[in-house]
């Protein structure tokens with residue numbers, strides 16, 4: 114079966130109107146007090162679901178078969194996404210996250226029971242030791258642990274990789290050395306060039322490819338760009354020195370390999386592997 118994978122979304126923020134303000138990354142999306150998180154706390158479940166359903170229909174219309182969503186809001190947040198998915202043929206790979214920036218083993222168990230793993234914001238938002246406990250727990254359960262890294266500023270790549278992530282998001286402010294380390298360690302990386310551009314950041318996708326990083330493509334926050342992976346592919350081809358073939362791999366072969374071969378993950382509905 115042909116697949117078309119959007120490897121990074123946050124469709125839970127699709128209902129948020131960010132207006133035309135010139136947002137800085139942290140004031141818009143950083144937990145716990147970024148605008149997005151304040152809005153999500155205030156929103157009713159119905160509002161969030163309505164936004165998600167719109168995002169889901171955007172993905173369906175552009176032919177997406179799978180998407181990997183970073184779902185905020187703990188166990189309840191995951192349940193809301195599952196409600197919004199009702200009736201959709203899309204395959205959601207759901208990465209939940211703890212409600213607060215701390216480790217609670219019961220909560221992590223609860224999240225992992227109904228999801229494919231955990232996806233967190235970044236090492237800079239967390240107390241590192243707490244985050245290490247979350248990562249170790251997820252890895253022990255053989256689920257996905259994914260994390261944003263070096264998005265608007267460079268973070269310590271060794272500390273990030275010590276968490277044994279299944280894959281990383283962004284690396285848009287990483288150094289060439291950091292990119293080489295990620296390539297050497299064989300850690301897949303999801304790039305989201307439209308979201309980076311919104312914040313005035315240009316990821317060095319050319320170096321990533323040159324170093325041999327396995328790249329995946331995602332649309333990131335739905336409140337910033339609708340989750341249309343075909344638009345993301347067009348943007349990538351228009352603004353970066355990448356071939357059509359390379360872009361094709363980022364939405365088919367690379368995510369397939371990342372999700373099947375490297376991880377052998379079980380999807381949250383219990384079915385094994387992608388078709």
Ligand SMILES: [Zn+2]
Nearest residue numbers: 261282333334
């Ligand atoms: Zn993200």
